[in-house]
Amino acid sequence: MTVHLPFRTEPTPNSWERSGLPAWTYRSEAVLALERSSVFLTHWQVVGHVSDLPAVGDWLSFDILGERAVVMRGQDGLVRAFHNLCRHRGARVVDGVQGSCRGSIVCPFHGWVYNLDGTLRGASRPDSFDGFDRDNFHLKPIEMEVFHGFIFLRFEPGPQPSVADLLAPFAADFAAYRSDELVSDGPSRWITELPVNWKSVRDVDNEGYHVPLAHPGLQDLYGRDYADHQLAGGINFSRGAFGDRPGRTWSVRHYIALSQDPPGLPPHLAKAWTYYGLFPATVFAFTPEGAQFYHEVPLSAGRTRLTGRLYRYAQETRRQRLARYLAQRIDRDTSAEDQQLTIWSNESMASRAFDGFHLSDLEYGLRAHHDRLRDLIPVMALTDAPPEAEIARRNAELLDRP
Ligand code: FES
Ligand SMILES: [Fe+2]
Numbered sequence: 001m002t003v004h005l006p007f008r009t010e011p012t013p014n015s016w017e018r019s020g021l022p023a024w025t026y027r028s029e030a031v032l033a034l035e036r037s038s039v040f041l042t043h044w045q046v047v048g049h050v051s052d053l054p055a056v057g058d059w060l061s062f063d064i065l066g067e068r069a070v071v072m073r074g075q076d077g078l079v080r081a082f083h084n085l086c087r088h089r090g091a092r093v094v095d096g097v098q099g100s101c102r103g104s105i106v107c108p109f110h111g112w113v114y115n116l117d118g119t120l121r122g123a124s125r126p127d128s129f130d131g132f133d134r135d136n137f138h139l140k141p142i143e144m145e146v147f148h149g150f151i152f153l154r155f156e157p158g159p160q161p162s163v164a165d166l167l168a169p170f171a172a173d174f175a176a177y178r179s180d181e182l183v184s185d186g187p188s189r190w191i192t193e194l195p196v197n198w199k200s201v202r203d204v205d206n207e208g209y210h211v212p213l214a215h216p217g218l219q220d221l222y223g224r225d226y227a228d229h230q231l232a233g234g235i236n237f238s239r240g241a242f243g244d245r246p247g248r249t250w251s252v253r254h255y256i257a258l259s260q261d262p263p264g265l266p267p268h269l270a271k272a273w274t275y276y277g278l279f280p281a282t283v284f285a286f287t288p289e290g291a292q293f294y295h296e297v298p299l300s301a302g303r304t305r306l307t308g309r310l311y312r313y314a315q316e317t318r319r320q321r322l323a324r325y326l327a328q329r330i331d332r333d334t335s336a337e338d339q340q341l342t343i344w345s346n347e348s349m350a351s352r353a354f355d356g357f358h359l360s361d362l363e364y365g366l367r368a369h370h371d372r373l374r375d376l377i378p379v380m381a382l383t384d385a386p387p388e389a390e391i392a393r394r395n396a397e398l399l400d401r402p
Helices: 029-040 168-176 198-205 216-222 250-258 318-348 361-376 388-400
Strands: 045-049 058-064 067-073 079-083 098-100 120-122 143-147 150-154 182-184 190-194 227-231 235-241 272-278 282-287 290-300 303-313
Touching: 029 290, 029 361, 029 388, 045 058, 045 067, 045 182, 045 282, 045 290, 045 303, 058 290, 067 150, 079 143, 079 150, 168 235, 168 272, 190 318, 198 290, 198 303, 198 318, 198 361, 216 235, 216 250, 216 272, 216 318, 227 361, 250 318, 282 318, 290 318, 303 318
Parallel strands: none
Antiparallel strands: 045 150, 058 067, 058 098, 067 079, 143 150, 182 303, 190 303, 227 235, 235 272, 272 282, 282 290, 290 303
8 A cells, every 4th residue: 555655755766876884983082072063962852752751840861972961841831941050169959860959959079059940049158259140150051952841952053953943843743743632651761881983873774675584573564664754854764554464473463452542543654663863863663652752862972872852641441551561662672673683783894804884775774874974074085094193184184175
C-alpha cells in the first residue's frame, strides 16, 4: 500500500559522490573543536520534555562539550534555561541529571542563593565584598524553545531558524501524536558510552539499508515498508508500517497483536513507527504507544555518549502498556545491534585498508548529513588530513573564500 507523505522530500540524485567524509575527520580533535563551535553549540539540542519538570523547582541538566545547562521550572510555572555555572566561581549550581530545588537554588560551593528564575537572591557574607550589586550576578540565560512539549536549547546563535520554523513540516505529526501530552516514563533516561566518533553513530542511524540484515526484529516488524526521506533544512523522516503480517519473533508477534493507534492518527502514521531526525544528532521516535528521543553527545573525537528519554501517554490502558513494553524490547535489541555496527565502522577508519565508503542510494541520508557538515566546516571536504595544528586555520581560509 502506498501512503502519501505530507512532506516535500528531496529527491536522491541519479549520480553522486558516494565515498562519505574522509576517515581522518572521524579521528581529529581539531575537527571536533570545529564541530563544537560550528555545529553543537550553535544548533538546537533537545534536553527533555515539559513533563520531566512537573513541579516548581524541578530541573534537568544537560552537558555538552564543556558547556553546562540547567532547565528549571520557576515559581511562575515557566520553564527557563540557564548556564549551570555559579556567578561566584563557576561551580555547578545543581549537581546530577535531574532533581528538584525547594524554593531556591543554593550553590554547593559557598552558598550563594538564586531564585528559581535564575536571579541572584543573595551572596553569603555580602559584607565581604566591596559594594556588592546582586543584579550583576544572575545565572546566565540560554536560548530555549518548547516545541509540542519538547524542550530545546541553543548555547549560541546559529544558522538554524526557530525550532517552530525548523520543525514546521513535522508539527502536524507531533500534534497528531499529542506529543505535548506525553509524560516522562519514570526515571527513564538511558545512557551509554561508545569508543567511537559521534559521526559513526549518526552514519549507522542515518540509513535503513542495514535493517534487513542487522535488525531482525525491525525487519520482522516493518522491514518491507521502511524508507528514509530527506527534507530541506537538515531534517529527515523515516517510517516503517507494520501489520501486513503477524510477525515471526515472539516480541514482534505480540506487539503487532496488541498495538492500537491512538484516535485521529493520519494514514501515514497509522500502524507505523516514525522517526524524525534533526541535524546534527537528534532523533525523535514515535510509536502508537509513546515516544522517545535520542542524541549523541561527543566526549572526545573517539568517545561518544548516547542518551535519550522515554515518554508515554498519561492515561494508558493495560494493553497499551504491554504494547509499549514490547516496543521498548524490540528497540533495545535494535540499539544493541546498532552499537556493534557503529564500533566496527569507526574501527575501520584506523585501518590502512579503509578506502572510504561506497554508499548506496538507500544511504543517501549519510551524504545529506555529511554535506551539511562540509558546508559548515569546509576543511572536512579535504581528502588528505592537514596537520592537526593547521586544521582550524585551513578551515578559516576555506570559509573566507568566495
Ligand atoms: S562558586 Fe557558587 S557560591 Fe562560590
Ligand atoms: Fe540501525
